[in-house]
Amino acid sequence: MSSETRSKEEQYSEPPSLSPSLPEDIIVDILARVGRCYYPKLSLVSKHFRSLVTSHELYARRSLLGCTEHSLYVVLCNRENGDHHCYVLFRKANGNHSLVLIPSLSNYMPLEGGFVAVGSRIYVFGRLKSVPQNAAISIDCRSQTVHLLPSMNATMMSVSVADIIDGKIYxxxxxxxxxxxxxxxxxTETQMWEPKKTTPETMSGGMCLDECVVMAGKMYIRNHIKRFVYVYGPKESKWETNKEMLHWEDACVVDDVLYFYDSGWELLRAYDPKESSWEVVDGLEELLAEARYSVWSYTGSYDGKLALFFPKTTGRTKAIRCAEISLERRQGKEIWGKVEWCDDVLVGDDFYVEKTLDVIV
Structure with missing residues (x-):
């Protein structure tokens, strides 16, 4: 065989592998350093990779390396049939953002109930499609697996609100x-139920309690019919009422300050319990003008920032738009907001946001 013939054969032959197969722990170490926005694509590489990106070993390694990220899970309600679905907000490789459905969790979203995020888990309480009444579950967001919790020690026709203080969910x-x-x-540490707490006699009618937030170690539960807010301090086991901060809905808390979008006045408002006063967040005029006349809006907390959701309609196409807002204190009481990004995160369905959950994975 001539040297010219051998050269052509070598040119078109399969090149040898540059390195032998990597050990499993090295692959896990590499994947742990990759942003989670790339995991959906990596899961398409092979069954092996699909298994790795949801493995406990991978997320344990991410935690050890300090590569954990805040991930926003969003519970959406279908406006046509009332069904609830769970999505996660992903940043695409091109920098845009979208809500990605998690089909395996649809049966675990209650029509009425409470959701609480604790680290990498979501706790769900309420009437679920797939578990008995008065049962509760936790969702491991690392592997998207569901775990049944011990049965609740109180019989409830419906769960109105739930939130967490010092590792305990109320x-x-x-x-x-x-x-x-x-x-x-x-x-959440012992994974057990503790004795029931006494509630005020004036707290009646489960459907009246429609929202709950935690600020400075106290729970604020809104009662829109009785037109005041119940305040519960676990340390003192004491109930109070607050009529000054009644007018809020679909709100969230960042650094012990409550935020919500006031669609009537087209303002993002903030309530500081230390000052017992309302303030207006400045610097968001252009964004809030875009959200004008929205039939709904929702403000969620996300890695120390705000995520403002509102609907958008273009012709016959419906979409959910989301803006991430960073916050800054200026000259004492002044609060300024800055839009980090704003995208159509879900297009083509008629949904509204029921709940957002900041999960660390």
Whole structure:
């Protein structure tokens, strides 16, 4: 065989592997350093990669390396049939953002209930499609797996609100007597229920309690019918009422300050419980003008920032638009907002945001 013939054969032959197969722990170490926005693409490489990107070993390695990220999970309600679905907000490789459906969790979204994010888990309380009444579940967001929790130690017709203080989740709902409210506590460290708490006699009618936030170690539960807010301090086991901060809805808390979009005045408002006063967040005029006349809006907290969701309609096409807003204190009480990005994150369906959950994975 001539040298010329051998040269042509070598040119078109399969090149040898530059390196042998990597050990499993090295692959895990490499993947742990990659942003989660690339995991959906990596899961398409092979069954092996699909298994790795949801493995406990990978997320344990991410935590050890300090590569964990805040991930925003979003519960959406279909305006046509009332069904609830779970999505996660992903940043695409091109820098844009979108909501990605998690089909395996659809059966675990209650029509009415409470959601609480704790680290890499989401705790769900309420009437679920797939588990008995008064049961509760936790969702491991690293592997998208569902775990049944011990049965609640209180019988509730419906769960109104739930939130967490010092590792304990306080679940409040309406018991068999529709005029009687009950509160029970789930300890996330022991994974056990603690004795029930006494609720005020004035707290009646489960459907009246429609929102809850935590600020400075206290729970603020809004009652829109009675037109005041219940305030509960676990350390003192004491209930109070607050009529000054009544007018808020679909709100969130960042650094112990409550934020919500006031669609009537087209303003982002902030309430500081230390000052017992309302302020207006400046610097967002262009964004809020875009959200004008929205039939709904939702403000969620996300890695120390705000995520403002509102609908957008172009012709017959419906979409959900989301803006990430960073916050800055200026001259004492002044709060300024800056839009980091604003994208159409879901197009083609008629949904509204029921709940957002800041998960660390």
């Amino acid at each position: 679940v409040t709902g309406c018991c068999n007597n529709p005029d009687k409210m009950v509160m029970t506590v789930f300890n």
